[in-house]
Amino acid sequence: MSQEYGADQIQILEGLEAVRKRPGMYIGSTSSRGLHHLVYEIVDNSVDEALAGICDKIVVFINPDNSITVEDNGRGIPVGINHKSGLPGVEVVFTILHAGGKFGGGGYKVSGGLHGVGASVVNALSTWLTVNVYQGGKIYEEKFAVGKTISPLTVIGECDKDKHGTKVTFLPDPEIFKETQEFDFSVLRQRLREMAFLTKNLKIELKDLREGKEREEVYHYEGGIKEFVAYLNKSTTPLYNDIIYCEGTRNNVYVEVAMQHNDSYNESSYSFVNNINTPEGGTQLTGFRNAITKTFNDYARKNKMLKDSDENLSGEDIREGLTSIVSIKIEDPQFEGQTKQKLGNTEARNAVESLMSEQLTYYLEQNPDVAKIICEKSIQSQRAREAARKARDLTRRKSALDGFSLPGKLADCSDKDPKKCEIFIVEGDSAGGSAKTARSRATQAILPLRGKILNVEKARLDRVYGNEEIKAMITAFGTGIHDDFDISKLRYDKIIIMTDADVDGAHIATLMLTFIYRFMPELIKQGHVYLAQPPLYKLEKNKKVWYAYSDEELSNILNEVGRDQNNKIQRYKGLGEMDAEQLWDTTMDPEKRVLLRVAMDDENDADVNLTFMTLMGDKVEPRRDFILENAKYVKNLDI
Numbered sequence: 001m002s003q004e005y006g007a008d009q010i011q012i013l014e015g016l017e018a019v020r021k022r023p024g025m026y027i028g029s030t031s032s033r034g035l036h037h038l039v040y041e042i043v044d045n046s047v048d049e050a051l052a053g054i055c056d057k058i059v060v061f062i063n064p065d066n067s068i069t070v071e072d073n074g075r076g077i078p079v080g081i082n083h084k085s086g087l088p089g090v091e092v093v094f095t096i097l098h099a100g101g102k103f104g105g106g107g108y109k110v111s112g113g114l115h116g117v118g119a120s121v122v123n124a125l126s127t128w129l130t131v132n133v134y135q136g137g138k139i140y141e142e143k144f145a146v147g148k149t150i151s152p153l154t155v156i157g158e159c160d161k162d163k164h165g166t167k168v169t170f171l172p173d174p175e176i177f178k179e180t181q182e183f184d185f186s187v188l189r190q191r192l193r194e195m196a197f198l199t200k201n202l203k204i205e206l207k208d209l210r211e212g213k214e215r216e217e218v219y220h221y222e223g224g225i226k227e228f229v230a231y232l233n234k235s236t237t238p239l240y241n242d243i244i245y246c247e248g249t250r251n252n253v254y255v256e257v258a259m260q261h262n263d264s265y266n267e268s269s270y271s272f273v274n275n276i277n278t279p280e281g282g283t284q285l286t287g288f289r290n291a292i293t294k295t296f297n298d299y300a301r302k303n304k305m306l307k308d309s310d311e312n313l314s315g316e317d318i319r320e321g322l323t324s325i326v327s328i329k330i331e332d333p334q335f336e337g338q339t340k341q342k343l344g345n346t347e348a349r350n351a352v353e354s355l356m357s358e359q360l361t362y363y364l365e366q367n368p369d370v371a372k373i374i375c376e377k378s379i380q381s382q383r384a385r386e387a388a389r390k391a392r393d394l395t396r397r398k399s400a401l402d403g404f405s406l407p408g409k410l411a412d413c414s415d416k417d418p419k420k421c422e423i424f425i426v427e428g429d430s431a432g433g434s435a436k437t438a439r440s441r442a443t444q445a446i447l448p449l450r451g452k453i454l455n456v457e458k459a460r461l462d463r464v465y466g467n468e469e470i471k472a473m474i475t476a477f478g479t480g481i482h483d484d485f486d487i488s489k490l491r492y493d494k495i496i497i498m499t500d501a502d503v504d505g506a507h508i509a510t511l512m513l514t515f516i517y518r519f520m521p522e523l524i525k526q527g528h529v530y531l532a533q534p535p536l537y538k539l540e541k542n543k544k545v546w547y548a549y550s551d552e553e554l555s556n557i558l559n560e561v562g563r564d565q566n567n568k569i570q571r572y573k574g575l576g577e578m579d580a581e582q583l584w585d586t587t588m589d590p591e592k593r594v595l596l597r598v599a600m601d602d603e604n605d606a607d608v609n610l611t612f613m614t615l616m617g618d619k620v621e622p623r624r625d626f627i628l629e630n631a632k633y634v635k636n637l638d639i
């Protein structure tokens, strides 16, 4: 075989050897992520063909042997001899590094995966790869193994004269992808669906042919990114029906923007450059933000929704609750920043900003109802932000005064050494009363809270700061919140949440934990937050008393003392049913009580992982059954 190749070709083969030596350099990693990346590299070529306006369907198969087939109905990779290399175009694409899309004229290569390395890299990292081209009534085929041609381009049959397209099948090399060779349908779906959203009218099909896993899905969105926004907003309540849409070309930059506000307080913006996600944004996002801020302020002033004396709306005010997609196509994208995910081209900013300002201004003039909804919402957001700032300044000043402005409902302890002190946050005034009577005054403080506290996940900051229960907790703890948080000012070593042992109580505990987690997570991370464990049952027999904290424990006790008519069993429905002495004995006495410490997995802040430790008295004495049972119970709550 080697005689058939000239000197040039040997060099080419060496080029692909480099890919096999350091695959991570070309596809990022050889983990599952890199494996899936191979598929995107191939699909990107078909998407380019779709962007050139020639292909409207791509089918991706996960084959039973875990190989992948990608087929499109584009022009078919050129089979003619490429003059520079003397090889068929197809062979150049699969054997020369970085050759993808460089030949043939017209248009520009826009898509291209994260690393944009092309088909030759996929070929180099595949045990085998077969390409078929359908062109002019003929079926062509060329076969490769680990990047080398094993069967040169030949015509293997005939097809319909009108059929045209490319089909590539490859098996990732297990020697390279040691960790896993198995494709994940839902991972592929994610990227393919995104591609379909970003390319109007392109139909992408994903078919799993593996035994026992057979399924197929079609991604086809005539509305393109408009449908993308509708999809992202589908679990929310949009503030108006339209999806605002701008589109056009400026200075050789193609710009497409779709957006719609929902009733949440979060912004979710995604931007794409040549179909590549740019999570760090860049010039195109700056242009988008500038256009929004300028256009809405101009509109609000012109229509007297903002008076001359009013301050401008900030970009944040306008983007509160906004879901948007900014997608641009640009000829020579320059990516900057550490991860090369931030667009640097200034012409992108100018193009997005000028095109959007123009079209958005026109849209608002044509749709005054929508314009009014957005402006009013933005003005509300502006007021809330201002109120939140004032309220925050207030909590700042208060905590600066330490002890002097403690909440009225707080029954503080007398000991001034925080290390020895604890605070019980108690649900309800009546239980709060019992707890105040029962407590050990020197070291135990009681803060009763009325009813359900505010769910901080679902409220604007001004409401959070204005909430009496939350203000009381912030001042009692003494640490301040967010950027002002200072653990050295903590006034109690233990913050103990004491709620009824029922579903409502668990919900209230969850709300309190959510507040603490969002505003002072360090308290949880450093192990200062606990849940009190009131008993579920009281058993009296022959003037002796037992408390049980679970059904299982009750049954164990009954087994010990015997099940007969002398047993008097009381089921506690809430803290209020216990008198002060009982509350002390069962739940508050540091010598006897059970506390659960709320812990957080430091590694993974994102999916708030709570684990629980059982403390008996202050001595750590884990009791497995108890931990598991309670951890399950509390974990089920949507913290």
Ligand code: TSJ
Residues within 6 Å of the ligand: 042, 043, 045, 046, 049, 070, 071, 072, 074, 075, 076, 077, 078, 093, 100, 101, 103, 104, 105, 106, 118, 119, 166, 167, 168
């Ligand atoms: F990259 C690849 F080889 F792996 C691959 C390329 C895989 C798949 C599934 C499809 C494709 C592909 C390439 N689909 N369509 C094309 N089109 C071209 O390569 C092509 C055809 C004609 C002309 C021309 O100027 O006439 C230009 C190009 C880039």
